[in-house]
Amino acid sequence: DAMVIQNPRYQVTQFGKPVTLSCSQTLNHNVMYWYQQKSSQAPKLLFHYYDKDFNNEADTPDNFQSRRPNTSFCFLDIRSPGLGDAAMYLCATSRGGGVGYEQYFGPGTRLTVT
Amino acid sequence: TQLLEQSPQFLSIQEGENLTVYCNSSSVFSSLQWYRQEPGEGPVLLVTVVTGGEVKKLKRLTFQFGDARKDSSLHITAAQPGDTGLYLCAGYKAAGNKLTFGGGTRVLVKP
Numbered sequence: 661d662a663m664v665i666q667n668p669r670y671q672v673t674q675f676g677k678p679v680t681l682s683c684s685q686t687l688n689h690n691v692m693y694w695y696q697q698k699s700s701q702a703p704k705l706l707f708h709y710y711d712k713d714f715n716n717e718a719d720t721p722d723n724f725q726s727r728r729p730n731t732s733f734c735f736l737d738i739r740s741p742g743l744g745d746a747a748m749y750l751c752a753t754s755r756g757g758g759v760g761y762e763q764y765f766g767p768g769t770r771l772t773v774t
Numbered sequence: 775t776q777l778l779e780q781s782p783q784f785l786s787i788q789e790g791e792n793l794t795v796y797c798n799s800s801s802v803f804s805s806l807q808w809y810r811q812e813p814g815e816g817p818v819l820l821v822t823v824v825t826g827g828e829v830k831k832l833k834r835l836t837f838q839f840g841d842a843r844k845d846s847s848l849h850i851t852a853a854q855p856g857d858t859g860l861y862l863c864a865g866y867k868a869a870g871n872k873l874t875f876g877g878g879t880r881v882l883v884k885p
Contacts, residue, residue, distance in 0.1 A: 664816075691871050702862060702875040703817070710871055750816050757871045759824075761805060763864070765816035 663687070664766035666751050672772045673741050681736040681769045683751030692734040693763065694726060695750040703750055709734060710756065738771075746773045777801055778865055780876035787853055788884050795848045795879045797863035804868040806846045808837055811860040853883045 665684045673679040683692065691710050695703035707716045709728040723745070725737040738745055751766040778799045787793055797806070805824045809817035821830050823839035823846060830837045834857075836849040850857055860880050864873035 666816075693872075700860065700878070700880060702878045705872060708871060715871075748814075752816075754871065757868070760822075761866050762807060762819060762822055763873055764819060765809075768814070768816045770814065 664751055664753055664764055666749075666766040666769050668769060669767060670770050670772070672774060673738075674774055675743065676740045679738050679741055679771070681738075681749050681751075681771070683734045683736070683766055684732050685751075685753045685766075686732070687753055687764065688731065689753035689764075690731075690756040691754045692728060693752040693754075694724075694734070694736045695752065696745075697748040697750055697768070706736070741771070741773045743773050746771055777874045778863060778876035780861075780863055780879050782879060783877065784880045784882075786882045786884065789854055790852050791883075793850050793853055793881065795861050795863075795881070796845070797847065797876050798845045799865060799874075800844065801865070801867075801874075802843050803865035803874075804843070805866045806839055806843075807864045807866065807873065808846070808848055809862040809864065811862060812858075817860075817862055850881075853881075855883050855885050857881060858883050 667682050693708040694706045697703040706720045723739050728734045748768045748770050750768045752763045754763045781796045807822045808820045811817040821837045826841045826843045828839045834851045838847050860878050862878050863876040
């Protein structure tokens with residue numbers, strides 16, 4: 661089945677130690693998104709790629725970076741994780757803007773910072 | 775300022791009861807999506823409503839898009855424990871590539 665896959669599902673890192681989360685998709689969608697979600701809150705958009713074009717949200721800290729080496733894969737890099745970065749990180753995809761726009765989410769990666 | 779307001783924030787009901795979740799905005803959206811998210815999982819798309827006044831049914835779930843495309847509601851009939859989760863509405867504006875999320879409604883259906 662076509663889907664959005666996130667690895668790992670659970671990630672533990674140490675304070676200040678760089679960590680990378682990965683996302684892949686078999687939907688062949690143009691757009692890939694990274695969200696941060698803290699307990700019982702709505703997802704907060706960090707940035708998205710439309711094809712190779714990177715779009716950062718104004719309030720996303722510089723500590724968060726992203727790479728999209730090809731259509732299928734997108735990575736979230738946290739350069740120096742702080743305790744406040746512990747959260748669920750969600751990847752999502754869409755075909756792009758226009759009629760019929762829908763976003764599809766992966767299962768998420770739960771990040772713990774010790 | 776939250777562009778999409780969901781209410782209530784939390785709802786606890788007994789199995790078999792009905793419930794309604796509201797999603798309101800002062801902005802017009804081209805479409806609106808509803809998601810359900812279970813603990814430890816990503817949001818799952820339930821429905822997309824596009825036309826003002828549109829009503830869509832998914833088994834015991836009924837979704838309505840307001841005539842002016844500024845608001846939406848989700849009604850669950852005869853709720854079951856499996857309906858427990860975080861319900862999120864998200865609005866889409868034409869020509870953009872992003873969703874505006876509501877704050878979410880946590881629903882707990884007790885057996």
